Amino acid sequence: VPEHSLERDCTTLSRHVLQQLQSFSPEAQDLSAIMNRIALAGKLVARRLSRAGLMADVLGFTGETNVQGESVKKMDVYANDVFISVFKQSGLVCRLASEEMDKPYYIPENCPIGRYTLLYDPIDGSSNVDINLNVGSIFAIRQQKEDDLDGEGNDLLKDGHEQLAAGYIVYGPSTMLVYSIGHGVHSFLLDPSLGEFILAQENIQIPDHGPVYSTNEGNFWQWDDAIRDYTRYVHRHEGYTARYSGALVGDIHRILMQGGVFLYPGTVKKPEGKLRLLYESAPLAFLVEQAGGKASNGLKPILDVVPDKLHARSPLVIGSKEDVSLVESFIQDHQ
Ligand code: AHG
Ligand code: MN
Ligand code: MN
Ligand code: MN
Numbered sequence: 363v364p365e366h367s368l369e370r371d372c373t374t375l376s377r378h379v380l381q382q383l384q385s386f387s388p389e390a391q392d393l394s395a396i397m398n399r400i401a402l403a404g405k406l407v408a409r410r411l412s413r414a415g416l417m418a419d420v421l422g423f424t425g426e427t428n429v430q431g432e433s434v435k436k437m438d439v440y441a442n443d444v445f446i447s448v449f450k451q452s453g454l455v456c457r458l459a460s461e462e463m464d465k466p467y468y469i470p471e472n473c474p475i476g477r478y479t480l481l482y483d484p485i486d487g488s489s490n491v492d493i494n495l496n497v498g499s500i501f502a503i504r505q506q507k508e509d510d511l512d513g514e515g516n517d518l519l520k521d522g523h524e525q526l527a528a529g530y531i532v533y534g535p536s537t538m539l540v541y542s543i544g545h546g547v548h549s550f551l552l553d554p555s556l557g558e559f560i561l562a563q564e565n566i567q568i569p570d571h572g573p574v575y576s577t578n579e580g581n582f583w584q585w586d587d588a589i590r591d592y593t594r595y596v597h598r599h600e601g602y603t604a605r606y607s608g609a610l611v612g613d614i615h616r617i618l619m620q621g622g623v624f625l626y627p628g629t630v631k632k633p634e635g636k637l638r639l640l641y642e643s644a645p646l647a648f649l650v651e652q653a654g655g656k657a658s659n660g661l662k663p664i665l666d667v668v669p670d671k672l673h674a675r676s677p678l679v680i681g682s683k684e685d686v687s688l689v690e691s692f693i694q695d696h697q
Contacts, residue, residue, distance in 0.1 A: 373561035375401050375539065375550050382545040392454055393503070393527060393543055396478060399448045399455075400501055401550075401559050404531040404539055406444045407485075407499060408552060411437070411533050414491070421492050429464045429673055430638070437491045438462050441484035441499060455480050456506060459515055459672060461641045466515040466672075477506040478526075479518065483641040486530070487609020498611025502528040502645035515672050522644035522665035529649060530611045538562065540615065542652040547618070568655040571684040572621015575602045576613045584629040588660075588696035592689055610637065614646055614680065618653060623685035627660065628677040635677040639669045643678045656686040660693040 376398045383390035414420040419436060426434045442462040449455040449469065456473035458480045459466040466479070483500040490497050502525045508517040529541030537552035539559050547566040550559035575596050582593060596602050605622075607613050613624050628635040637643050647657030647664035657664040657680040667676055679689045 372558075375541075375559045375561075378548060378550075378561060379543060382543060392478065395452065396454050396480075396503055397527070397541065397543075399452045400445075400480075400529075400531075401539060403441075403445045403448045404499060404537060404559075405552065405557060406448070407441045407531070408533050408537040410440060411491075411497070415494060428462050430461060432488075434462065435485070435488045435491055437497075438485050438488055445480065445482055445484060445499075445501075449480060452476070454478055457510070457515075458482065459518060459640065460484055461638055461673070465513060466510070466518070468513065479504045479506050481518070481640050481645070483638070486611045486642065487607070490607070490609050495609070496532060496534040496607060496612040497609050498533060498615075499531045500528075500611060500642055500645050501530070502640075502648065518640065518672060519669050521668050522639075522647055525644060525648045528645035530615070530646070532611050532615050534612065538615075540566075540618070540649065542649050544652065547649055547653040566618060566653050568618050568650060568653040569621030569682055570654075572617065572623075572682045573601055573603045574617050574620055574622025574624075574681075575604050576606050576617065576622065576681075577625040577627075578606060579604075581627075581629060584631060585627060586630055586696070588693045589625070589627045591696075592692040595688075595692070610642060610646070614650070617681045618650065618655070621682045621685070623679065623681040623689060625680075625689060626678045632675075633677075634675040637675060637678050639664075639667060639674045639676045640672065643667075643676050643680075646678075646680060650680055654683070655681055656683045657681075658686055658690055660690060661697075 376394045379394040379397050424434045428434050454476045455478045456476045457466045461483045481502045486498040504524050510517050527543040531539045539550045548564050549562045551562045553560050626637050643664050650657050659677050
């Protein structure tokens with residue numbers, strides 16, 4: 363078979379999902395269709411980002427504050443709405459929960475048949491939007507098993523093992539989608555001329571140890587002794603290289619490819635840290651574990667953590683197995 367045969371170059375996302383499952387099972391069909399809609403949302407966001415500086419009303423703040431207490435950007439709102447609109451027409455997802463919405467958004471016409479919930483961070487790394495740097499989107503799919511009687515999403519307060527699929531889209535020089543449905547981690551590149559995500563790498567494995575050390579060290583003054591001691595350890599040993607972009611998706615993508623560790627620890631004032639369990643930490647933990655890595659809140663696996671509310675936060679230590687374990691050992695020594 364020639365190197366450049368169509369067969370080799372054109373494995374699309376929806377076909378790839380079907381290949382990993384029994385193609386004709388209802389679950390396979392559903393997940394394939396859901397991934398296809400996520401890909402469409404990714405294309406719409408990528409298109410808007412690629413022209414953002416050329417169009418009016420794309421960059422900057424809306425003037426609103428979201429449920430996280432953060433100033434909302436126009437792109438946060440746009441991307442949040444894009445995911446809603448692509449799933450409105452799909453019939454598959456009955457409910458979406460996002461970093462940007464106080465409560466889950468219901469699509470009554472899809473309920474109760476489409477008993478899947480999409481959890482997502484529409485734009486991860488919003489502070490990078492206005493300066494034309496990489497941002498991302500993070501997603502996870504869960505099956506809705508119980509009724510959500512008051513519409514507050516209390517049935518979503520379960521651990522990360524409930525996730526059926528998770529992944530992210532990174533909007534960088536190219537747009538890349540990385541996903542797992544529990545059968546390894548696979549990446550796809552958006553070919554803008556085809557408008558399709560094309561398979562780039564299958565069964566990505568994160569190295570057991572790597573050089574990258576990724577954290578916002580500007581927070582050193584408010585970290586506890588365990589994290590300070592770990593930081594001093596890094597400063598005093600050969601073989602580390604610091605990388606931090608302000609967008610979790612990009613930083614973790616680098617670690618997935620090259621190995622290392624990303625940390626967003628709690629602080630003395632905010633022991634739960636910043637990152638949101640349901641939309642950020644749990645989906646990325648699912649993905650990194652599927653690639654042979656590890657994700658921890660410092661004391662136990664992120665996937666075992668049960669959120670106490672929809673927008674619960676958690677400290678996050680994620681990446682190569684050995685590097686995450688080393689951070690955990692510093693934290694456990696200080697218990
Ligand atoms: P978001 O833009 O979705 O609110 O997430 C921002 C997150 C994450 O992407 C990044 O790693 C972290 O916040 C950066 O926070 P600091 O500016 O505190 O380092
Ligand atoms: Mn935010
Ligand atoms: Mn985020
Ligand atoms: Mn966000």
